[in-house]
Amino acid sequence: MPLLSTSQNTARQPRLTGADWVEAALHVLIGNGIEAVQITALARQLDVTRGSFYWHFESRENLLDALLEEWRARNTGVMLEAIRETSCLEDGIFSLFSVWVDHTRFDPKLDQAIRDWARHSDKLREILKIEDNARVSAIAGFYERHGFPEAEAFIRARVIYFTQISFYALKVEDDEDFQERLGYLNEYFKCFTGRDMDPALGAAHTAKFLKGISDE
Structure with a gap:
């Protein structure tokens, strides 16, 4: 069986919703301020790749x-x-x-x-x-x-x-x-x-x- 492509792997990341990203970002905003709300840091916190973010948000x-x-x-x-x-x-x-x-x-x-x-x-x-x-x-x-x-x-x-x-x-x-x-x-x-x-x-x-x- 062929390996999944990168895009398929991204799509099959843990099924986070846009609301999950928003909630995580709210916690960071409240705790550390707006400058700390960064895609890479949030992805690391949620244990997913940056590609999971772009599944829900353009930027x-x-x-x-x-x-x-x-x-x-x-x-x-x-x-x-x-x-x-x-x-x-x-x-x-x-x-x-x-x-x-x-x-x-x-x-x-x-x-x-x-x-x-x-x-x-x-x-x-x-x-x-x-x-x-x-x-x-x-x-x-x-x-x-x-x-x-x-x-x-x-x-x-x-x-x-x-x-x-x-x-x-x-x-x-x-x-x-x-x-x-x-x-x-x-x-x-x-x-x-x-x-x-x-x-x-x-x-x-x-x-x-x-x-x-x-x-x-």
């Missing part, structure tokens, strides 16, 4: 585009979904809080890795600006739906969103006790909305947050 640039799409889907998508349909102001604010504290949904390390990458790329800085604006716009729309004037809704959206992003950038959350933070839930709510929180809804959401911690 490294295509892979980087896929990383950005994954970031949008994970971090912007989950945030927009959290406030798309909310029955009251409390539900929307607590939905945002729950997304931001659940790192299986919103990945702050990925968000910060993208921001670090954007410091070295004019193109990515513009993309990041568009995504930040989309997030703020969605939160502002949520505020408007619950009775806030347009200008106030926009400013409150910027305050709550960029406060949270700053928490990640400064690693404030790593140093804080989560249950202690929950004790300030009413104060956070009033700060971000200017309104008093419904005590029953606050208690229900606090219990939900605490249950989430115990289930981890």
Whole structure:
């Protein structure tokens, strides 16, 4: 029987999907930065040849585009979904809080890795600006739906969103006790909305947050 050609060998490498390459690249991006996302290093990590990469992507640039799409889907998508349909102001604010504290949904390390990458790329800085604006716009729309004037809704959206992003950038959350933070839930709510929180809804959401911690 004749030996397989090089192209046949490449095709019969372990059956990695494009998603496998993207996931591996995301881990490298988060851990070591964009310069470390290299085809040869990823192939070595995945124990395949470079040919396996080209089965799914035309170039490294295509892979980087896929990383950005994954970031949008994970971090912007989950945030927009959290406030798309909310029955009251409390539900929307607590939905945002729950997304931001659940790192299986919103990945702050990925968000910060993208921001670090954007410091070295004019193109990515513009993309990041568009995504930040989309997030703020969605939160502002949520505020408007619950009775806030347009200008106030926009400013409150910027305050709550960029406060949270700053928490990640400064690693404030790593140093804080989560249950202690929950004790300030009413104060956070009033700060971000200017309104008093419904005590029953606050208690229900606090219990939900605490249950989430115990289930981890």
